[in-house]
Amino acid sequence: MNNIAKKIEITANIAIIILVVLLGAVLVKGFFLPKIGLSNTSGSNTTSGDGGLVGKPISIPDIDWSKTDRTLVLALQKDCPFCTMSATFYQRLRKELIELGGIRLVAVLPHAINEANDYLSELGVSVDEVEQVSLSSIGVKGTPTILLVDNKGIITNVWRGKLQSERENDILTRLGVNCVTQ
Structure with missing residues (x-):
């Protein structure tokens, strides 16, 4: 019985370590690395990769x-x-x-x-x-x-x-x- 408990504990510890590593990777990617999107280099007026900006008006005060x-x-x-x-x-x-x-x-x-x-x-x-x-x-x-x-x-x-x-x-x-x- 003691042997089974040790195996369960080891398995649980490994699962926790894997979870912490994955969570750390998600946090690093989401919060510490600059967010860089895809770009529209096709010249078309599609919205894929451009965040839906192509074809939309832009308003910046003081810019004519x-x-x-x-x-x-x-x-x-x-x-x-x-x-x-x-x-x-x-x-x-x-x-x-x-x-x-x-x-x-x-x-x-x-x-x-x-x-x-x-x-x-x-x-x-x-x-x-x-x-x-x-x-x-x-x-x-x-x-x-x-x-x-x-x-x-x-x-x-x-x-x-x-x-x-x-x-x-x-x-x-x-x-x-x-x-x-x-």
Whole structure:
């Protein structure tokens, strides 16, 4: 009888350890790793992978979408490691947009404007406008997120997360930049 009790106790302990490990993995994934979604790089107006944003209007006070044909919105946060790691691409993006002309680059952050400007300055990223926005109010669930918005304020494309070079080139191509693999 004593032998059976020991086996039950060992089995229960193993089950508890497995449960704790699984629960720990769920907590780490859900709370400690940045939430990065899929992106819509197909250019279509489907909602799969874009959080339902493509084809929807976006409203950010003080931004007049009709100023230019298209506006590229960078949704960032100071504490986002992927935002910081993407700075080189944002610098390149800015350079290409200046050469292209006709497309604005706007940064939206949930931080005060002076904090946002300091952060962008640390990254070496210059933009046309900086706005303090609750990211959830514009449908952004994770950072970094890049939104391409037309002159009527309709989101036409969404890219999320730290982008691989192919996806960076996809953005540049959609903007009309002739990409050479770098």
